[in-house]
Amino acid sequence: MSTPEYYVLPAVSVIDVVGADAPAIVNNLTTQEVLSLNQGQGHESFITDVRGKTVGHVHVFRQENAFRMIGAVGQSQRIAAHVDRYTIREDAIPKIRDEDFKYFLLSSAAVLKAMEAKSLDVGPGGASGSEGRTTADGSNSPNDPLDATTVSIGGIDAQLVDVRWLADDSRLMLVAAGDAAVASDELQKLGFEMHEEACFHRLRTQRGFPWYGIDIDESNLPQEINRDRETLSFTKGCYLGQETVARLDAMGQVQRKLVRWSIEGASPAPSTTLQSDGKTVGRLTSVASTGGGESCALGFARRTHFDPGAIASGIDESTQTTFVATVLK
Template identity: 25%
Template sequence: MADSPLLAVPGAVPAEGVDAGVPAHYGNPIVEQRDLERGLALVDCSGRGVVRVEGPDRLSWLDSMASQSLARLAPGESAEALFLDAGGHVEHAVHVLDDGVATWLVAEGGDADALGSWLDRMRFMLRVEVSVRTDEFAVLGTAAEDPAALLPDGVTAAAPNDVPLVWRDPWSHVAAGGYQYATDPEHPAAEWRWSEVLVPRDALRALAAAARTGSVRMAGSLAAEALRIAAWRPRFATEVDDRSLPHELDWLRTAVHLSKGCYRGQETVAKVHNLGRPPRRLVMLHLDGSDTVLPAHGEVVSAIKQLPEGEQERRAVGTITASGLHHELGPIALAVVKRAVPDDIALIVESHDIDVAASQVAVVPSGAGAAVEVPRLPRLGARR
């Protein structure tokens, strides 16, 4: 995918890593973050991929494979879904929007082609057609209540079937059929407002021209990531690896319907939720900002274990998935750690040859799981 035209806006600094190809910021990421949070700015998410599924069997077909209930998705209604392997591990994550004729899936840019190919192989004899449309459509993100109001003259949301393609993130509440592991009564997702607008890709040039004149406010990917981290919102490109289960990321909130019909990986989802415990768990970290170090994706999170002899031993317990500088919280990060790590233990992040102290907030508590109480059977031969 070619670099975004927004990188030609004066002051634009290119992003690195999973958001390479779009601006990380335009000179002042903290101001941009405040503008974004207030619903005054757009984010160039044109690095994301777009897959279109059309045909009369599309919704029932997607429903049979996805973790979310999609069979009755109404035109203009938004949903989030995962495609899992047979062991319940996350293989693809999509933002889903139907326009009455076609279903649109927004995926990470690096995953869209693989997702499109996999879906195409799964069509069999059903009346569906799959096409990757990333070259034709780009994604813009915003926290505005009315995303269309931020678009400059000449730029409108794509509406190929007279339904504007605007996906609204369901993360602000537990979706129907979902389940929340987080126990914090003031879940930060309650303040999370995020929408993704599909526009024709050639409209990015008009958007860049408007940004140059100041008629539209833009925020970079750093602003969006900091707000996402503060909302405990998982993202496929950062929080997911080849072992990830939805439970570990509290993704049952919005991406899994626990009462829908059979789909690949459902047995593991149900078993872990009802009888087991996620082997790992997501935490948010408040980082010591003394050394002005923001850890990178994949860097090691450690804990100090007290040994019986009174000595201490440092042990790796997880990895950083994403980090950012929040305008109120300061340096923060998301990390995936082992389930057995106590919720209240202090952690250390090893970054740039510096030990960064970190205090954790449990997104998925160490005691999460086993939602169904299984009656204990009496021992054989025991008197009653």
């Protein structure tokens, strides 16, 4: 990106699970292996119920005496109740922290410029630590831990965490609600380009990241979301819903899967269905215009349309025009 950018997100789900037994409880409820994480490290993970359905989709970070789960807004009550339900005598208490913070999503370029300008002081292992996770093609390895660190901006403390919401180009800064104006002023002094939530959703759709409550809900199985490498561990041992996840892995198939679509000549609304040979083969969940009458989307596809290059058609209800949608890699 030529100009460093940041996005103001009005709300995010943040749940801290605290107590001596928090590691065991969180590991028992997540699809990723989190027990081996060091303080300040994290993984992307699903939280599953006994049927293997997705109760939540979060980034899980190990903190001092706690695990912090961070994800799309609207998940906190459900996840906290889920943790409570499966905590019997263990010492593990879920605490909802959504309203304790304000949220700034920074591009990697913004983080680096802020560090160079000495406006952002980053703790040991933070921000630059992501460079150690890059693979031969320059992308981040999906199985290596994400980073979380304490930072100082404008003289106030904040937390800076790696999130995959914009692929490998995003860091979420959590600032105490009362200090948000200080952080915002500091970012504006640096000349960063500020965007609102709608711009964030457009870009995360283009980058292919699913959002719980929009693209994912409790009816989905983890493998249907098409993020197996980032979110699933098949070596961690038992956890709630593991039997279903392992069986699907052994069978090698789900009946629907979230894929990226390229759309020609339209920008249809989410929930638009896609057809092929007279059958419904897909349903759009997030749609973003890419200009020139073209769009990209996230949406579910049936098995016949899992592979890149598969083609379907739909009707843009706002214009009553037919469009063509192609599955992207």
